[in-house]
Amino acid sequence: MSWGWFTDPDYWASRLAFQRMLAAIYVIAFVVAANQFRALLGTHGLLPIPAYLRRTPFRRAPSLFHFHYSDRFFAMLAWGGAAVSAALVFGVCDSAPVWVSMLVWALPWVLYQSIVNVGQIWYSFGWESLLLEAGFLAIFLGPAGMAPPVPLLWLLLWLLFRLEFGAGMIKMRGDRCWRDLTCLYYHHETQPMPGPLSWYFHHLPKPLHKIEVLASHGTQLIVPFALFAPQPAASAAAAIMIVTQGWLVISGNFSWLNVLTITLAVSALDSHWLRFPVPALAEPPLWYRIVVLAVTALVLALSYRPARNLISRSQLMNYSFDRLHLVNTYGAFGSITKIRHEVVIEATDEPELTPDTVWREYEFKGKPGDPRRRPPQIAPYHLRLDWLMWFASLSSRYSDAWLQPLAEKLLAADRPTLKLLRHDPFDGRRPTFLRARLFRYRFTTPRERRETGAWWVREPLGPALRTGRLGADGTAVAVE
Incomplete structure (x- = not known):
């Protein structure tokens, strides 16, 4: 059996950029956790983790904190996760063996999973599951000395598709103002956390607001299908998503949602868009190929309910069907607050x-x-x-x-x-x-x-x- 199809060096640079950007987002997530947990979740916090652990079994919320919890241990775990993630930003695993790369990338995923699963309402946002799902796939992408595995690249595209298409469908099924193109008459003013330019976006002429909504619908409902088309269509689709997400970055504050979406879109860009010299790349070992195929089969099996949710009239928004947040549903602002x-x-x-x-x-x-x-x-x-x-x-x-x-x-x-x-x-x-x-x-x-x-x-x-x-x-x- 020939394994020539298994890797694609044309995505070496985009895989590397994706890993660096994802690791940087991990750093931010862990620093946020370390800075805020005592007041929100600590032993004497608003919703204490110890009280949550007493009424929640491990199978419902898998977390290292079921084995031990103290505020000091939480701080060590959060800052440790930030340190490991920072090391990944600087390429600590670039020249490591495949198994070492997998273990190091698994660390922030396990640590952040432990935080999210005891975070209660403070960690109920869709970008938590998105970070965990992307982080799980990153474990198996391999180090810089090896070409990226094609099955994992397809899974990243599948995640990006569900993220964008799910957000588009929840809008079309939700508030009427998305269908009559008037939601942005209100959204820049009523969004959860306006940014420095939100006042100016709010006062754009109403015809431009309608163009914004129309562009959003096109990007979320039509463009995602081009991700699975041959190049250069797939890269062009990803570039459109990067531009629209950049627009959202400057018009409001949505934590790391938009930056993480951009990170996923970067993984779809081939060598014609990211012109970096590709070094000599090693062949992946057989055991690694088998693991990647097993992970691919697992994700596809777990994708059944999220895929069905996309076409369901009662579509769920930002929901995890499994306790480890491996394959999730996404979407935002199905309804718009007008006051x-x-x-x-x-x-x-x-x-x-x-x-x-x-x-x-x-x-x-x-x-x-x-x-x-x-x-x-x-x-x-x-x-x-x-x-x-x-x-x-x-x-x-x-x-x-x-x-x-x-x-x-x-x-x-x-x-x-x-x-x-x-x-x-x-x-x-x-x-x-x-x-x-x-x-x-x-x-x-x-x-x-x-x-x-x-x-x-x-x-x-x-x-x-x-x-x-x-x-x-x-x-x-x-x-x-």
């Missing part, structure tokens, strides 16, 4: 509440707060609390488990929690009373922007959390 609400948390250090009480606002790092503050660039970094605060403004069902504990942490001036914020108005001191209010936010008009210097206009709508103070047992006691 922006924000939960604003305020507190006072006055001993008694009066009609003249002065309330001071907690400022978050990414989400809108002070109307005069320009929306910052956060992505590809991910502010988990800020994102969940956006969901909390949509419905209390997203925040029932953690918003009240967050209020208690702020009343207690909990240091790990305060580190998640941009500004603590009490400089580490305990406030006496705290409340949360719901506000209606909208971007200023160009005229309002010139006259006031503000990026937002806001008006209060009502309470989101009753005014409370810290009781003797450390829980918040409502006073109104």
